[in-house]
Amino acid sequence: MQIAQALEDLTQVLGERLSRSKSDLEQHGRSESYFPMTPPDAVAYPENASEVRRIVQICAQHAIPVVGWGAGTSLEGHGLAVRGGVVVDFSRMNKVLEIRPADMDVTVQPGVTREALNEELRATGLFFPVDPGANATLGGMAMTRASGTTTVRYGSMRDNVLGLHAILADGRRIHTGTRARKSAAGYDLTALFVGSEGTLGLVTELSLRLHGIPEATSAGICSFPDMGSAVAAVQETIQMGIPMARIEFACADTARAFNAYAGTDMAQAPHLMVEFHGSESSVAEDAERFAEIVADHGGSAFQWSAREEERRALWAMRHNGYYAILASRKGARAVVTDICVPISRLAQAVEETQHDIAASPISGPILGHVGDGNFHAILLIDPDRPDQLEAAKALSHRMGQRALQLGGTCTGEHGIGMGKTGLMEAEHGEAWDVMGQIKQALDPQNIMNPGKLVRGT
């Protein structure tokens, strides 16, 4: 590794857009999570794919790690240069390149955030549905296979990336996929890159599916005597084929945090928040049928509304869930967990997790995407108490093991990064080695985001 020569060569290409300022290095050495500060050797701000290619070529020549950076909202330390090297910040590659309303697709640079994209789409009657909460970049969301509140209806990044351009570790520039809605032409490299966390290459362009803004939307909230009843109501709704656009769960502790944060008056009980998309008559019918199912399962009267402002208030509350929970304990930091199980095991997974948290020295309200079987415990720790961080990490690890025992996965949407590599062997067995073989074939020097996802990198 000849870092000095590499940085000189990079400066020749990028000029002042190769930054070594302390503030820049520190800003790109921090994560949203509990990982220690890990500043890179430099931060590069490319403006186009050719520059990204030159960056990778120079780093390859000197065997220097290359780590992509979107909005820095990863919860598993994806953007941290744990072996040093260059962080490639895509904030200057933030253009929406082409919107094609007739095909309901769009081509973007990776640094566009999901909110910026939806802003640009506003006049078209279309929207991009994947919504992980944070205003992440679309490149980052693709690399972590992000999903969120609308996945039950519109799918995750896996379902909404039509194709992409990437620079590989040896500087080759490839494209994957086409603009056709489906293809049977060879290995699905788009799906291989989506979720690869920057370990196979850097994405320089994405084509995404769009969806029509529904003519009408209804949304509402209700509470249940226990988690099992809430999940049973969701299962029945899915089986009846009532198309939910969102279906979110909040535990009693989360409801309490909402009340304190937003001045609401929620019962201290498990809640479901749900939304339907369709025509005016269909969303009313969906809400009525859902209300009947809720009543059958002992839920409270289902209060719903098709009015925009009430709906916005509901989802603003949900989106602020993380901050509401964080605010419920002064000075706390959070370790956010993320397991996903078959829906028949969801109630059990939540209840066992609640018992495990109750027996620990920390607290951890729960919320999640119940239609996908995915939930998060927000484990609250005192940042000055290393024992609490250890307790949270142990709880998170046990949650992952529990998910695997129940036929699920250790991460529904946050990814592996550095935080979950300890569960990959248990989840994938020898298939983890297959991932390693693919990585080795495409990046034999291990320069693309080393230390993440793959064993022993």
Add this chain to the structure above:
Amino acid sequence: MQIAQALEDLTQVLGERLSRSKSDLEQHGRSESYFPMTPPDAVAYPENASEVRRIVQICAQHAIPVVGWGAGTSLEGHGLAVRGGVVVDFSRMNKVLEIRPADMDVTVQPGVTREALNEELRATGLFFPVDPGANATLGGMAMTRASGTTTVRYGSMRDNVLGLHAILADGRRIHTGTRARKSAAGYDLTALFVGSEGTLGLVTELSLRLHGIPEATSAGICSFPDMGSAVAAVQETIQMGIPMARIEFACADTARAFNAYAGTDMAQAPHLMVEFHGSESSVAEDAERFAEIVADHGGSAFQWSAREEERRALWAMRHNGYYAILASRKGARAVVTDICVPISRLAQAVEETQHDIAASPISGPILGHVGDGNFHAILLIDPDRPDQLEAAKALSHRMGQRALQLGGTCTGEHGIGMGKTGLMEAEHGEAWDVMGQIKQALDPQNIMNPGKLVRGT
């Protein structure tokens, strides 16, 4: 390659379930398409994953090709042992292993056909939606990334395989995916294997998503003055968010073939056949709204029905489209093409294809999955006229090139096999080499279905 020793070793494992009978070899050397007869050296009939593993291990030891075989319905010669070796016929691995109604998923062996699965599911209120027309095996459908008439609503095999078990070229047995609805845990090996055409390993088990049989269904048919109007009506329907469960196109020549084959009375014009799934009121509303759109685009009165027998008759006609077209020319054989383009280019793609066919010595009625932008010209040839086969192959190649120029793919659902390798370089560029690197990493001896999909194998 020591074929004699390999066959001796295989006989020790399989006994009479290693067949070398002439009829068996010929039956597994034929395809549904125009490829010449290519009998393998032997046909193996394993009954479980351990036997599949032993077969692959023995073949690996002697560097003998291993080729999977489902129902033999591939249109691109996927099951042909073009380098000799052993065809592994999965017909004895045809068990539905576990149905989990609460999770709406199922685990099957690869030799189960889609019709057999739906038969077993009948009492559950659930169904498996992917419907390529032929009664293919689910293993074969996974390996070619099959789709069909319902993909516009329920997705293709890409969207409906939750996970799988596979035996790799070195005998390792891996599992991919979990039963969770989504995961961000590492490379998406499930998606890598779905569509890999047996070139990376043999699948021994699949977990699949199921869907609720809708409470109500409406279906109907209408004609249009031209292809452009029909496509415009479909685009508007999609943009309005009216959820179509099927939306199929048939050209005027196909309508004529239907009339002759089934005694119907269709206008000699482009037609759309459509189906809606939902509640009784929603499917009626969907059909009414669709009828308005059809009228706005100059279509004929949209005749629809929620009655089961009328609906069945409609889709039986569509499913018999291939046979109706084949019967329209006595003694003909067919070369079936399969391109998929962005929907805004679909009318152009169909019209240019029709002109190209009209200028050729052969005929080729067109039908397709218009909601996906995917269509097939059924090119009719006299089997005793090699010049007609050459003309059909040239037309098919030009269709593929046209699809790529329009931003699409050379195959929407039939796969590459042997028939489309000539278009892979044009579609994927250097990404085709990336597929080759993955193949090389996992199968360095190139024993898994050589001669298919990957360059120079």
